[in-house]
Amino acid sequence: MAHPLLRKQFMEAGAFLTQNKEKGTRRTRGKIIELAILYLIIAGALGASVYYMAELMCEALVAIGFGWLYHMSMSTSAVVLGLFASMFNISGMVYQAKDNDMLLAMPIKPWKLLAARLFSVWCWILIYEAVVYVPSMMVYYKVAYKYQMLKATTVLCNIGMYFSLSILILSLSCLLGFLVSLISQKVKGNSMVKVVLSLAFIALYYYLYMRAYSVIQQFLSSASAIGGKVKGAAYPLYLVGKAGSGDGAAVGIITGVVIIFFAIVWLVMKATFIQMATKSQARKRKKFSLRGEKGRSQQRTLRYKEEKRFLGSAVYMLNSGLGVIVIPILGIFLLVKKNAVLGMLTQLEMTKPGTSMLVLIAGICMVAIMNEMTAASISLEGKTIWILQSLPVDLWNVLKAKIALQLEFTVLPVLFCSVCMMIVSKPVWYYGLLMILLPQLFALLVAQFGLFANLLWPNLKWTSEAAVIKQSMPMLVSMFGSMIFVALLAGAYLLLSSVVTTLVFLLIVAVLLVSVNVVLWWWLKNKGTEKFRQL
């Protein structure tokens, strides 16, 4: 019985490669290979950025005998990435899966169904974890080989740790997913609960990370004096580092602890699975009576619909709207660290006048990319697209409402961040104006480009909204496309810096941004509405 269940899970998981959701047909083998290569390139690009970061710290730490610190750092990064990527999958893939009722009605033991679902989640975790773990180990092997420290046992320990950490991520995801589902069933407005929990989780992670960093700093400055203290204070983390460095005993201890932890989580999930998977969402209904509510204009009501969709989905908010919080935090961070920032800006100014302004503007633009609502907004219409298509509504107004949603949640945070940067950097008036104008133009560009990408690659036949928000082509194209755009501008500056002043360069960028925005606006209004009508 386990085989058909696993086969179903894998068919479901692999559908993003094998099925053309737009046409409802199976892709040809060539198309599948083409897509697989594309996803491998994207994973490779992510892995390459990890590789680069790992290279910065690996040799420095290994050279002074702190290889374990490197392993600890990279292993915790892999755990955090895996955990963040998978914790909400538990709720959607295990407890709220649409085929739960159907499968539970079949002669299948519920624990087998649970196991098949968790196995599928685990496979995803192995992929997420590999994006960090594999490149970081490659860097380590390169450095260890150089210092003649590379042993077969280290490689074996790393393989063991890779699987142990994946089970740890699975256990933590299960635990958090279980808690999220439990709270969701009790509390109304559960998308907000999920968002608050996630943000609390991120805040906790950064708090612990900063604490660990300060401990590490102290350790590095006086290792022998406080080494024992550190080992005592964060012994499990130390053990993770030792295991990664090739300490077989540490691998054994960690694996044992992880297995016990997973066994406890498994027993809890097994005992509560049917109850959690079948619990009715019905709550005591509040009394409702019709009151005279004011009507809205057509444009306003379309935007209201987009706002309701965005604020009603934790997955959407967390994956496409984190910039709402992160962008102002960046501004506040700059104000708090004013002196350090000023020092850095002064150094940049010495390379070429105006460079610091350019770096600050590029910085806001990069964080503005965190808001990507439009890139999933067409696909999210899903099966409800008939509503907009059958109503007497100008489809250009529909597209404008989607752009407006993104701007609504981006313009003010970006403006706040620009003002903070101006307070810190005290620019001359024309740089101040550009510091306000360019990030706003870029925010409009990201919003329009996301919509453009989603109109080119729509998916209206999803069963889980996470599929179009987290794992979709338009989202990736929009995010990486925007990043590449900023990177290309930075490259252009390096090439042109001897020919033009920074001010002239920024003015050229402003003209370029206006031009691209106008072109995208024209395309969306004419071709975009036509594409939307034909969906």
Add this chain to the structure above:
Amino acid sequence: MLKIENLTKQYGDKKAVDQLSLHIAPGEIFGFIGHNGAGKTTTLKSVVGILEFDEGEIFVNGKSIKTSPMECKKDIAYIPDNPDLYDFMTGIQFLQFVADIFEIPASVRQERIQKYADAFELTKDLGEAISSYSHGMKQKLAIISAWIHAPKMILMDEPFVGLDPKAAHILKDMMREVCAQGGSIFFSTHVLDVAEKLCDKVAIIKAGKLVKSGSMEDVKGDTSLEEVFLELEEK
């Protein structure tokens, strides 16, 4: 009210609708019958402007859906076979949304929502999220949203599926009321008994082609609609 002339819609090589012509006059309830995949939904979606068609013309109140889609859509309402509504809204928010699109004055919308929601006993649930609604409740909400702007022409795809007997009875009364006021109803159904009792005219479609059309008496003659339908299907 609705004139379909030589409508043809192809999916690849397959003709889903082939040279279909129908005329629905004001005050008529028009039933559209055919087996699964016969082309009923394609026809309905073409009429409401969701699907583009390859040949032919569709006129709503004399206006072409091809050249004046907005004008046509203002006069019609559509309920699909599966009422996928905005799960992230409450019932009342969805009704307000549709009323806003049709620019219905606040007092009028309030009165209509009250009237139809009370009739379907849905008023107390309008404050709840649509995601918590049963299929029948969603169907009732879709019906109220269709009636909210008092359209001249209502198109429905299997409207009775999921409705309890009482709600089905209310819907039939509402359909008759629309026609009594000069409007028209065009709906597809597999429930031949209902079609026989309710419809003034009926059309039977097979493999995209119209095989019989006319007043209910003319189509069924001395037999039942079911017998006529089965006989045509076997040919």
